[in-house]
Amino acid sequence: MLYETAARAAEILALNVEDLDLEHRRAPVRSKGGAVEWVYWESGTAHLLPRLLRLPDGTSRTHGPLFLSERRPVPARRPTAPDICPHTGRARLGYDRARVLLDTYAGLDLHQLRHSAATHLGDAEIPLQLIMGKTRHKNPRTAMRYVKPGAEAIAKVTEVLAPRRRTH
Known part of the structure; x- marks a missing residue:
């Protein structure tokens, strides 16, 4: 979900x-600035x-925290009631524990998934505006780090600069 949404952990x-x-x-998620935005x-x-x-x-669980701790x-x-699953009694999974689990079982960093998603979008030549929309970055300079065109993309864009052939 972190990778597909490109959201913050x-x-x-x-x-x-x-x-x-x-x-x-x-x-809907609450962004860093406090606004409610959608992740897909x-x-x-x-x-x-x-x-x-x-x-x-x-x-199936119908309400309560989506990601739960093991016990x-x-x-x-005991956390506050909104952070306890009413179906299982388990607590919401915290950032630190999620970080440890992801590192242990997948060798990944929580934030790395967000960066990987944005980088893969850049590799696929998705326009910067769409990468910004997906990652919900507000500043183009922040999102620019993910847009690194490869040799093939540069060769392709160079064709635009080639002189046009005359057609008779």
Whole structure:
């Protein structure tokens, strides 16, 4: 989901099940500036979300935190009610624990997924404005680091500068 949405990890970890618009493959997130913006995902996330929401009895979670920690919190460290899943009693997965899990099981950094998504969009010659829209960067200079055209793209654009052949 982090890769397909190109969202900040904290935004995705803050999602609740009831925030998901599964039909349209999107969810509202609160951005760094505090505005509510939409993130969109594709088939990989759409395929995995039902598995993430499934409960042992075959039903699905309908509300509460989307990403959960492995166990229930001990009473001394119990988070506030919005950060506890009403179906399982497990707490919302925190940034630090998500970072450790992703590094341990995939050898990846949480923020690296956002950068990889933006870089792959740049490699695919997606216009800067669309990369900015997807990543929700406000400053073009920040998003420019992802747009590094390769030799093939430069050769292709050079064709525009070639003299036109006369047609009779």
